Amino acid sequence: MDQNHPPLLSRLSEPETPPDLLDRVMGAIRRARVRRLRVRFALFVSGFAASVGYAAVNWPLLWEEIRTSSFVEFLLLAASDPDVVFANGKDFAYGLLEALPLEAMLAAFAGAFFLLAAVVLTDALRHIRRMPHINHSVPST
Amino acid sequence: MNELMKSKLVQGILIVLGGLVLLSGAFAAGVDVGERKARHFNGWSQNYDRMFGDRRGFRGGKTPFGAPSLPGGHGVFGKVLSVSGQQIVVQGKDGVEQNVLVASSTAIRIGREEGTPEDIRPDAEAAVFGSPNDQGQIEARLIRIFSRP
Numbered sequence: 124m125d126q127n128h129p130p131l132l133s134r135l136s137e138p139e140t141p142p143d144l145l146d147r148v149m150g151a152i153r154r155a156r157v158r159r160l161r162v163r164f165a166l167f168v169s170g171f172a173a174s175v176g177y178a179a180v181n182w183p184l185l186w187e188e189i190r191t192s193s194f195v196e197f198l199l200l201a202a203s204d205p206d207v208v209f210a211n212g213k214d215f216a217y218g219l220l221e222a223l224p225l226e227a228m229l230a231a232f233a234g235a236f237f238l239l240a241a242v243v244l245t246d247a248l249r250h251i252r253r254m255p256h257i258n259h260s261v262p263s264t
Numbered sequence: 265m266n267e268l269m270k271s272k273l274v275q276g277i278l279i280v281l282g283g284l285v286l287l288s289g290a291f292a293a294g295v296d297v298g299e300r301k302a303r304h305f306n307g308w309s310q311n312y313d314r315m316f317g318d319r320r321g322f323r324g325g326k327t328p329f330g331a332p333s334l335p336g337g338h339g340v341f342g343k344v345l346s347v348s349g350q351q352i353v354v355q356g357k358d359g360v361e362q363n364v365l366v367a368s369s370t371a372i373r374i375g376r377e378e379g380t381p382e383d384i385r386p387d388a389e390a391a392v393f394g395s396p397n398d399q400g401q402i403e404a405r406l407i408r409i410f411s412r413p
Contacts, residue, residue, distance in 0.1 A: 218338030
Protein backbone atom coordinates (compact mmCIF):
# COMPACT_ATOMS: atom_id res chain seq x y z
CA MET A 124 0.00 0.00 0.00
CA ASP A 125 2.70 2.44 1.00
CA GLN A 126 4.54 1.67 -2.18
CA ASN A 127 1.58 2.81 -4.30
CA HIS A 128 1.08 6.14 -2.58
CA PRO A 129 3.97 8.09 -4.08
CA PRO A 130 3.01 7.12 -7.72
CA LEU A 131 -0.67 7.97 -7.03
CA LEU A 132 0.09 11.35 -5.58
CA SER A 133 2.54 12.15 -8.33
CA ARG A 134 -0.30 11.98 -10.89
CA LEU A 135 -2.30 14.69 -9.16
CA SER A 136 -1.58 18.23 -10.19
CA GLU A 137 -0.55 20.81 -7.63
CA PRO A 138 -3.59 22.29 -5.92
CA GLU A 139 -4.17 25.82 -7.08
CA THR A 140 -6.54 28.30 -5.54
CA PRO A 141 -8.92 29.93 -7.98
CA PRO A 142 -7.66 33.37 -8.95
CA ASP A 143 -10.85 35.09 -7.70
CA LEU A 144 -11.19 33.15 -4.42
CA LEU A 145 -10.42 36.14 -2.25
CA ASP A 146 -12.97 38.26 -4.13
CA ARG A 147 -15.60 35.58 -3.70
CA VAL A 148 -14.91 35.23 0.04
CA MET A 149 -15.01 39.02 0.60
CA GLY A 150 -18.19 39.20 -1.44
CA ALA A 151 -19.79 36.43 0.65
CA ILE A 152 -18.80 38.22 3.85
CA ARG A 153 -20.29 41.44 2.55
CA ARG A 154 -23.52 39.72 1.54
CA ALA A 155 -23.78 38.08 4.98
CA ARG A 156 -23.31 41.48 6.66
CA VAL A 157 -26.00 43.03 4.47
CA ARG A 158 -28.34 40.11 5.19
CA ARG A 159 -27.76 40.44 8.94
CA LEU A 160 -28.37 44.18 8.81
CA ARG A 161 -31.55 43.68 6.78
CA VAL A 162 -32.91 41.18 9.33
CA ARG A 163 -32.18 43.57 12.20
CA PHE A 164 -33.68 46.46 10.25
CA ALA A 165 -36.86 44.45 9.67
CA LEU A 166 -37.05 43.58 13.37
CA PHE A 167 -36.64 47.19 14.48
CA VAL A 168 -39.13 48.47 11.94
CA SER A 169 -41.61 45.86 13.17
CA GLY A 170 -40.96 46.98 16.74
CA PHE A 171 -41.57 50.60 15.77
CA ALA A 172 -44.76 49.67 13.96
CA ALA A 173 -45.93 47.71 17.01
CA SER A 174 -45.21 50.70 19.30
CA VAL A 175 -47.08 53.08 17.02
CA GLY A 176 -49.95 50.62 16.70
CA TYR A 177 -50.17 50.19 20.46
CA ALA A 178 -50.13 53.96 21.00
CA ALA A 179 -52.76 54.48 18.29
CA VAL A 180 -55.11 51.86 19.73
CA ASN A 181 -54.70 53.10 23.31
CA TRP A 182 -54.38 56.79 22.51
CA PRO A 183 -57.40 57.96 24.53
CA LEU A 184 -56.13 56.20 27.67
CA LEU A 185 -52.54 57.38 27.13
CA TRP A 186 -53.65 60.96 26.59
CA GLU A 187 -55.86 60.81 29.67
CA GLU A 188 -52.89 59.54 31.68
CA ILE A 189 -50.71 62.42 30.46
CA ARG A 190 -53.47 64.98 30.99
CA THR A 191 -54.21 63.92 34.58
CA SER A 192 -50.59 63.46 35.59
CA SER A 193 -49.33 65.97 38.15
CA PHE A 194 -45.67 65.47 37.35
CA VAL A 195 -45.20 68.93 35.85
CA GLU A 196 -47.12 70.52 38.73
CA PHE A 197 -44.77 68.89 41.23
CA LEU A 198 -41.77 70.27 39.37
CA LEU A 199 -43.33 73.75 39.25
CA LEU A 200 -44.03 73.55 42.97
CA ALA A 201 -40.38 72.69 43.59
CA ALA A 202 -39.40 75.75 41.55
CA SER A 203 -41.81 78.09 43.34
CA ASP A 204 -41.34 76.79 46.90
CA PRO A 205 -38.01 74.98 47.07
CA ASP A 206 -37.61 75.57 50.82
CA VAL A 207 -40.64 73.50 51.83
CA VAL A 208 -40.36 70.97 49.03
CA PHE A 209 -36.72 70.07 49.57
CA ALA A 210 -37.13 70.05 53.35
CA ASN A 211 -39.49 67.15 52.69
CA GLY A 212 -37.36 65.58 49.97
CA LYS A 213 -38.53 62.01 50.50
CA ASP A 214 -42.21 62.96 50.15
CA PHE A 215 -41.37 65.04 47.10
CA ALA A 216 -39.52 62.12 45.48
CA TYR A 217 -42.46 59.79 46.15
CA GLY A 218 -44.86 62.42 44.78
CA LEU A 219 -42.86 62.70 41.57
CA LEU A 220 -42.68 58.93 41.14
CA GLU A 221 -46.40 58.52 41.82
CA ALA A 222 -47.22 61.19 39.25
CA LEU A 223 -45.19 59.67 36.40
CA PRO A 224 -47.35 58.79 33.36
CA LEU A 225 -45.62 55.42 33.11
CA GLU A 226 -47.50 53.72 30.29
CA ALA A 227 -47.26 56.79 28.06
CA MET A 228 -43.52 57.04 28.79
CA LEU A 229 -43.03 53.36 28.03
CA ALA A 230 -44.82 53.63 24.69
CA ALA A 231 -42.91 56.81 23.76
CA PHE A 232 -39.47 55.46 24.75
CA ALA A 233 -40.06 52.12 23.02
CA GLY A 234 -41.14 53.86 19.81
CA ALA A 235 -38.18 56.26 19.93
CA PHE A 236 -35.75 53.36 20.55
CA PHE A 237 -37.01 51.28 17.61
CA LEU A 238 -37.14 54.31 15.30
CA LEU A 239 -33.61 55.42 16.16
CA ALA A 240 -32.27 51.88 15.74
CA ALA A 241 -33.99 51.57 12.34
CA VAL A 242 -32.52 54.93 11.22
CA VAL A 243 -29.01 53.90 12.31
CA LEU A 244 -29.34 50.56 10.47
CA THR A 245 -30.61 52.34 7.35
CA ASP A 246 -27.50 54.47 7.39
CA ALA A 247 -25.27 51.41 7.88
CA LEU A 248 -26.96 49.59 4.98
CA ARG A 249 -26.58 52.61 2.73
CA HIS A 250 -22.91 52.88 3.70
CA ILE A 251 -22.22 49.23 2.90
CA ARG A 252 -23.98 49.42 -0.47
CA ARG A 253 -22.02 52.53 -1.41
CA MET A 254 -18.70 50.88 -0.62
CA PRO A 255 -16.83 50.15 -3.91
CA HIS A 256 -16.28 46.52 -4.77
CA ILE A 257 -12.54 46.09 -4.47
CA ASN A 258 -10.77 43.49 -6.58
CA HIS A 259 -8.69 41.62 -4.04
CA SER A 260 -7.24 39.13 -6.55
CA VAL A 261 -3.54 39.27 -7.20
CA PRO A 262 -3.02 39.74 -10.94
CA SER A 263 -1.46 36.70 -12.54
CA THR A 264 2.08 37.18 -13.76
CA MET B 265 -5.62 41.90 37.17
CA ASN B 266 -5.43 44.14 34.10
CA GLU B 267 -5.75 41.12 31.83
CA LEU B 268 -8.71 39.87 33.86
CA MET B 269 -10.51 43.21 33.37
CA LYS B 270 -9.78 43.13 29.62
CA SER B 271 -11.35 39.69 29.32
CA LYS B 272 -14.59 39.83 27.31
CA LEU B 273 -16.17 37.23 29.60
CA VAL B 274 -15.51 39.33 32.69
CA GLN B 275 -16.77 42.47 30.95
CA GLY B 276 -19.88 40.65 29.84
CA ILE B 277 -20.53 39.37 33.36
CA LEU B 278 -20.04 42.88 34.77
CA ILE B 279 -22.48 44.36 32.23
CA VAL B 280 -25.08 41.70 32.99
CA LEU B 281 -24.68 42.19 36.74
CA GLY B 282 -24.91 45.98 36.37
CA GLY B 283 -28.07 45.59 34.30
CA LEU B 284 -29.57 43.26 36.89
CA VAL B 285 -28.78 45.77 39.65
CA LEU B 286 -30.50 48.56 37.70
CA LEU B 287 -33.52 46.44 36.89
CA SER B 288 -33.85 45.17 40.44
CA GLY B 289 -33.54 48.70 41.83
CA ALA B 290 -36.16 50.02 39.44
CA PHE B 291 -38.48 47.12 40.24
CA ALA B 292 -38.03 47.62 43.99
CA ALA B 293 -38.78 51.34 43.62
CA GLY B 294 -41.88 50.53 41.61
CA VAL B 295 -43.10 48.06 44.22
CA ASP B 296 -42.50 50.61 47.00
CA VAL B 297 -44.38 53.39 45.19
CA GLY B 298 -47.19 51.01 44.30
CA GLU B 299 -47.57 49.86 47.89
CA ARG B 300 -47.77 53.45 49.12
CA LYS B 301 -50.38 54.31 46.55
CA ALA B 302 -52.39 51.22 47.41
CA ARG B 303 -52.18 51.96 51.14
CA HIS B 304 -53.34 55.52 50.60
CA PHE B 305 -56.15 54.39 48.32
CA ASN B 306 -57.23 51.75 50.84
CA GLY B 307 -57.57 54.38 53.59
CA TRP B 308 -59.23 56.76 51.14
CA SER B 309 -61.86 54.29 49.97
CA GLN B 310 -62.60 52.95 53.45
CA ASN B 311 -63.20 56.45 54.78
CA TYR B 312 -64.81 57.86 51.66
CA ASP B 313 -68.33 58.20 53.04
CA ARG B 314 -67.08 59.82 56.21
CA MET B 315 -64.84 62.27 54.34
CA PHE B 316 -67.00 63.17 51.37
CA GLY B 317 -70.55 62.30 52.27
CA ASP B 318 -72.76 61.22 49.39
CA ARG B 319 -70.50 62.16 46.51
CA ARG B 320 -70.20 59.79 43.59
CA GLY B 321 -67.18 57.78 44.69
CA PHE B 322 -64.02 56.77 42.85
CA ARG B 323 -64.19 57.92 39.27
CA GLY B 324 -60.50 57.46 38.52
CA GLY B 325 -59.54 56.33 35.07
CA LYS B 326 -57.82 53.20 33.90
CA THR B 327 -54.37 52.77 32.46
CA PRO B 328 -53.83 51.18 29.04
CA PHE B 329 -52.68 48.05 30.87
CA GLY B 330 -56.12 47.85 32.44
CA ALA B 331 -55.08 48.60 36.00
CA PRO B 332 -57.01 51.34 37.81
CA SER B 333 -55.21 54.66 37.97
CA LEU B 334 -54.99 55.25 41.74
CA PRO B 335 -54.68 58.75 43.21
CA GLY B 336 -51.32 59.68 44.67
CA GLY B 337 -51.03 60.49 48.36
CA HIS B 338 -48.26 63.09 48.27
CA GLY B 339 -50.05 65.93 46.58
CA VAL B 340 -53.14 67.07 44.78
CA PHE B 341 -53.54 69.91 42.29
CA GLY B 342 -56.97 71.27 41.47
CA LYS B 343 -60.01 73.04 42.77
CA VAL B 344 -60.98 73.45 46.43
CA LEU B 345 -64.44 71.94 46.77
CA SER B 346 -65.11 72.64 50.43
CA VAL B 347 -63.47 73.94 53.57
CA SER B 348 -64.41 72.60 56.97
CA GLY B 349 -62.22 73.66 59.86
CA GLN B 350 -58.85 72.00 59.52
CA GLN B 351 -59.95 69.89 56.58
CA ILE B 352 -60.33 70.92 52.98
CA VAL B 353 -61.48 68.85 50.03
CA VAL B 354 -59.56 69.34 46.79
CA GLN B 355 -60.56 67.74 43.50
CA GLY B 356 -57.49 66.76 41.51
CA LYS B 357 -56.89 66.80 37.75
CA ASP B 358 -58.03 63.18 37.60
CA GLY B 359 -61.40 64.14 39.09
CA VAL B 360 -60.69 62.37 42.39
CA GLU B 361 -61.43 64.24 45.61
CA GLN B 362 -58.77 64.25 48.26
CA ASN B 363 -59.22 65.20 51.91
CA VAL B 364 -56.42 67.51 53.02
CA LEU B 365 -55.55 68.20 56.66
CA VAL B 366 -54.27 71.70 57.39
CA ALA B 367 -51.97 71.76 60.41
CA SER B 368 -50.43 74.71 62.22
CA SER B 369 -47.12 73.82 60.55
CA THR B 370 -48.62 73.87 57.03
CA ALA B 371 -47.13 76.64 54.88
CA ILE B 372 -49.93 78.49 53.06
CA ARG B 373 -48.81 80.78 50.26
CA ILE B 374 -50.55 83.07 47.80
CA GLY B 375 -48.14 84.43 45.21
CA ARG B 376 -45.17 85.75 47.13
CA GLU B 377 -47.18 86.32 50.31
CA GLU B 378 -47.77 84.05 53.25
CA GLY B 379 -51.42 83.18 53.73
CA THR B 380 -53.64 81.88 56.51
CA PRO B 381 -56.12 79.00 56.60
CA GLU B 382 -58.89 81.59 56.20
CA ASP B 383 -57.53 82.39 52.72
CA ILE B 384 -58.44 78.92 51.55
CA ARG B 385 -61.91 79.19 50.11
CA PRO B 386 -64.11 76.98 47.93
CA ASP B 387 -63.60 77.26 44.16
CA ALA B 388 -60.02 78.45 44.56
CA GLU B 389 -57.30 76.68 42.56
CA ALA B 390 -54.78 75.10 44.88
CA ALA B 391 -51.64 73.01 44.86
CA VAL B 392 -51.19 70.78 47.89
CA PHE B 393 -48.01 68.95 48.82
CA GLY B 394 -47.82 66.64 51.79
CA SER B 395 -47.74 63.08 52.97
CA PRO B 396 -50.48 60.49 53.27
CA ASN B 397 -51.85 59.12 56.55
CA ASP B 398 -53.59 55.84 57.28
CA GLN B 399 -57.06 57.35 56.88
CA GLY B 400 -56.45 58.18 53.23
CA GLN B 401 -55.95 61.90 53.91
CA ILE B 402 -53.09 64.13 52.90
CA GLU B 403 -51.35 65.95 55.75
CA ALA B 404 -50.38 69.15 54.01
CA ARG B 405 -46.89 70.55 54.28
CA LEU B 406 -47.55 73.27 51.71
CA ILE B 407 -50.69 74.71 50.17
CA ARG B 408 -50.29 77.21 47.36
CA ILE B 409 -53.39 79.13 46.36
CA PHE B 410 -53.41 80.31 42.74
CA SER B 411 -56.57 82.35 42.58
CA ARG B 412 -58.96 83.91 44.98
CA PRO B 413 -62.57 83.09 44.09
